[in-house]
Amino acid sequence: MLLLHPPDGPREYPFWRGQVFGMRDVPAEEMRAIGYSAAYAWLYTTGIVDVSCYLAWLTAEVQALGGQLVQAKVDSLTRLRVGAAQWNRAHASADPGAALAALQSAEAASDLVPLPPAILSLLSSRPHAFVVNCAGLGSKWIVPDPQVLAAKGCVLRVRCPGLTHFYTNLPHGGYIIPRRDDVVLGGSMVLGDYSTHVPPSLRQHILERAADIIPEVRDAPVDMEWAGLRPYRDTVRLELVRGAEPAAVFPAPKTFPVSESLQCKEAFGSLLTEECVRAMQEEESARLAARSAREVAWESPQLDSAEIVPIIHNYGHSGSGITLHWGCALEVTKIAMQVCPPINVQLQTGTKPSSIE
Amino acid sequence: MADPISASSAAAAASSAAPLTTGTDPGVLIVGAGVMGLSVALNLLRSGYKRVALLADRFSPDTTSDGAGASLRPGGDYTEPSPARDRMQRWGEETSAFLFGLRREHGAKKTGITLASGYEFWGQLHKLR
Numbered sequence: 001m002l003l004l005h006p007p008d009g010p011r012e013y014p015f016w017r018g019q020v021f022g023m024r025d026v027p028a029e030e031m032r033a034i035g036y037s038a039a040y041a042w043l044y045t046t047g048i049v050d051v052s053c054y055l056a057w058l059t060a061e062v063q064a065l066g067g068q069l070v071q072a073k074v075d076s077l078t079r080l081r082v083g084a085a086q087w088n089r090a091h092a093s094a095d096p097g098a099a100l101a102a103l104q105s106a107e108a109a110s111d112l113v114p115l116p117p118a119i120l121s122l123l124s125s126r127p128h129a130f131v132v133n134c135a136g137l138g139s140k141w142i143v144p145d146p147q148v149l150a151a152k153g154c155v156l157r158v159r160c161p162g163l164t165h166f167y168t169n170l171p172h173g174g175y176i177i178p179r180r181d182d183v184v185l186g187g188s189m190v191l192g193d194y195s196t197h198v199p200p201s202l203r204q205h206i207l208e209r210a211a212d213i214i215p216e217v218r219d220a221p222v223d224m225e226w227a228g229l230r231p232y233r234d235t236v237r238l239e240l241v242r243g244a245e246p247a248a249v250f251p252a253p254k255t256f257p258v259s260e261s262l263q264c265k266e267a268f269g270s271l272l273t274e275e276c277v278r279a280m281q282e283e284e285s286a287r288l289a290a291r292s293a294r295e296v297a298w299e300s301p302q303l304d305s306a307e308i309v310p311i312i313h314n315y316g317h318s319g320s321g322i323t324l325h326w327g328c329a330l331e332v333t334k335i336a337m338q339v340c341p342p343i344n345v346q347l348q349t350g351t352k353p354s355s356i357e
Numbered sequence: 358m359a360d361p362i363s364a365s366s367a368a369a370a371a372s373s374a375a376p377l378t379t380g381t382d383p384g385v386l387i388v389g390a391g392v393m394g395l396s397v398a399l400n401l402l403r404s405g406y407k408r409v410a411l412l413a414d415r416f417s418p419d420t421t422s423d424g425a426g427a428s429l430r431p432g433g434d435y436t437e438p439s440p441a442r443d444r445m446q447r448w449g450e451e452t453s454a455f456l457f458g459l460r461r462e463h464g465a466k467k468t469g470i471t472l473a474s475g476y477e478f479w480g481q482l483h484k485l486r
């Protein structure tokens with residue numbers, strides 16, 4: 001996937017034209033009236049989402065329906081799935097009380113990296129039918145999936161009321177997005193950069209590219225600056241896995257092409273050196289190597305599906321998370337219904353959890 | 358209509374699958390509480406799952422999702438048709454339709470969803486004097 005767009009621009013409308021409204025070419029006279037010339041431009045109407053506000057709405061809805069938010073860091077999905085299967089067996093045994101107590105003691109005495117108490121508490125309270133992985137960049141470590149890379153982006157949020165349009169695809173990944181109470185100025189997209197600070201040179205660059213279009217932005221108060229790591233992957237991974245992770249899906253760890261990072265280096269100044277990229281690759285290999293031998297054994301393809309709870313993966317959306325999320329959630333739910341429908345559906349249709357291959 | 362309890366016992370006995378106690382609401386564990394985790398949770402809960410827990414080390418406003426602008430427009434250069442691209446097109450259209458419906462029902466202030474028009478440039482942008 002390209003990070004910098006081709007200079008002569010697209011000839012055809014993009015595949016996502018149907019998701020937006022009224023997409024049309026921008027004639028030269030219109031661009032002149034705005035004060036710019038570009039090889040090519042589109043004008044269209046689309047949704048703008050103030051994500052923190054939207055997530056607050058989603059959270060309230062989830063909690064109103066009884067969903068629980070649990071603070072706990074999952075270090076290995078396989079560990080979680082195997083643990084859940086063990087607890088499921090205890091719940092299903094002839095004497096659940098004794099089985100649960102036995103498992104508690106076994107967990108406490110185990111020499112393996114323990115599951116966090118909050119997770120053990122959940123597992124011991126009820127059986128679990130499946131796991132859904134929405135860990136984004138974390139999937140790189142906890143699946144593990146070496147195809148996931150960080151694609152770092154920086155934004156500024158400023159106060160500049162009165163803007164009537166958004167502007168996007170400015171040089172080097174810049175954009176201006178007006179929201180209800182603020183304006184978001186972007187951006188950047190640097191593959192393989194895991195740092196989380198906004199370099200002053202990039203902050204300046206973002207402000208200047210935006211000021212080219214909207215001069216008032218230069219004096220706009222800056223509410224905050226943010227560096228985020230998009231969960232880059234060539235394609236989104238949305239699929240059910242019943243047993244161990246299929247080794248065939250993950251070829252040998254992908255070496256990050258240094259030349260791409262240098263392309264970004266030229267655009268943004270000396271933010272990323274070859275040395276820096278090599279250090280990140282070494283850290284990545286070291287982290288993968290540091291996992292315990294027992295954990296690696298759990299990931300063996302020989303792992304029986306009885307020993308591990310199914311998982312539905314839903315990660316790797318790069319910079320299109322908000323754009324795609326609801327469609328993905330619908331598809332995950334469809335798969336979930338086939339793995340183990342909720343009780344009311346089971347009773348209505350007489351289906352049983354499809355835990356048989 | 359099959360009795361779910363005996364069906365489950367038969368399943369557990371007959372297969373090597375991880376046994377699930379039917380007659381109990383199946384628990385679901387979601388790892389991650391950004392836009393993906395929360396929207397999956399809401400869909401599952403609305404579909405009748407009662408025991409849904411999100412496991413995460415960060416919650417809004419500290420998730421990756423919180424940093425997004427965001428405009429509804431897929432990224433990437435998928436110029437060649439492919440199954441992956443078809444899926445993205447479908448997911449995107451379903452997402453936009455849902456979000457616009459949400460905005461109509463609850464308003465922009467509560468949901469954070471607005472509509473805007475704007476320009477997307479290609480190639481070198483030159484300011485005209």
